[in-house]
Amino acid sequence: MSVDMDTFRGFADQIAQLGRMAEPVDLPDDERVARVKAEFDAKLNQTRATYLESCVHCGVCAEACHFFLETGDAKYAPVRKMDLLQRHYRREHSPMRWLFRLWTQEITLDDLMEWQELVYDSCTECGRCMLVCPMGIDIADVVNVTRRAYARAELVPAELTAMEQEQSQSGNIFRTGPDDLRRIAAELEQEGIPIPIDKEKADYVLVTSAIEILLFKDALRAAARVMNHLGYDWTVQSCAFEGANFGMLSGYEDVQAKLTNRLMGAAVSVGAKTLIIPECGHAYPAARWYGANALGTPLPFEVLHLSEFLGREVRTGRLKLKPIDGKRTVTYHDPCKVGRIGGVFDEPRAVLQAMGMRHRELPDHGVMNFCCGGGAGNFLLNRAEPLRQKTFELKKRQTESVGAEALVTACSSCRMSFLGAADASGGWDRPIESLVELVGEHLGDGLGEQNGIERAVPDRSL
Ligand code: SF4
Ligand code: SF4
Known part of the structure; x- marks a missing residue:
């Protein structure tokens, strides 16, 4: 059931070559900067202006971001990832723009090159920081707007450009x-x-x-x-x-x-x-x-x-699963875009329960689950590999802390991120498993075990 690692490494080697397949788009430097600003102008609305006006620079969001937590590097604090849009807003749209222009620098191509790492490699648009921000600022949304501006300026990292170009055509x-x-x-x-x-x-x-x-x-x-x-x-x-x-x-x-x-x-x-x-x-x-x-x-x-x-099929009784042979202790990694962004939390847990799994929740799970580190296309970026490695260490610590024998998830990107990081660090003795693959192996005619779930009290110090 688990993926053959030679196949995985072959696939990872192909991904490592992706950047070379991108067709570069030549644009003058000032045209790139102008396109970014034009896209910012187009995307600035009342909601985003409120985000940019209301940040009190408390720094709370930093403690929510896996990239900041695992590196300790201040440049990965979520608030910094809003900087380009915020500068543009202050200079061109803020009611106080006449004042801000005295000390707020215009965006340059050098800035755009520097921030590329911040809005692609080190933000998976996971949305965790928004949940702790006292002002409710959706930093992932601001990052997403910034990515759209980068696309207008043809400044997207080469691996994602190659994928976008292929998918756009075929x-x-x-x-x-x-x-x-x-x-x-x-x-x-x-x-x-x-x-x-x-x-x-x-x-x-x-x-x-x-x-x-x-x-x-x-x-x-x-x-x-x-x-x-x-x-x-x-x-x-x-x-x-x-x-x-x-x-x-x-x-x-x-x-x-x-x-x-x-x-x-x-x-x-x-x-x-x-x-x-x-x-x-x-x-x-x-x-x-x-x-x-x-x-x-x-x-x-x-x-x-x-x-x-x-x-849903399990809960209605239409899908009946066999209990696994012997109790197995697993934990579930909520993919951010399905869980925190999509609201799907109970259903995968119902499936694990129906298979008689002994399920231990991670210290941070459900709506506060930490991202795999590879979301929003990050799992394809070669240069982001050390960051993914760092965030995997967090997930590894948490998984081991609850005594789980396996990490189950329902996202191929999460699996690829974890598998790649585990392999690069010399392997991990806990398999990273797919929910549907487990289900496929436990299809049955009778009702599954309904009492297998056991919840541990999470240790939040991890
Ligand atoms: S938590 Fe919110 S208000 Fe505080 S620095 Fe981060 S974005 Fe700004
Ligand atoms: S959206 Fe996620 S990855 Fe991006 S800054 Fe916020 S916590 Fe970090």
């Missing part, structure tokens, strides 16, 4: 297309796990990703087994099977909308009642929160993350 990533989907479907058919591709009508559309086709094949296998086991009318659409959205991750808004529109359009065309997003963190908000805007109408179907779907 809709897919990692050179994986419909033929690869059909190939893996044929392989699974041989195992007795059919994947109905391109049905004209279906109640459920399952989305997958190149990462599942190339690396985490067991996750796709397990999802297909679940859908077949439940006997639902389902399909995967070869014209829109990719859930990842590198328009969203890089900051290219038009590409983001185009990709989301494609997914939504495919679900509409088959008359779907439910669109199921795979174990991918950002694919969930890309579809759930931006889907209707991209389509231009209210969605005629519901959007569920796979972990949400599994939990």
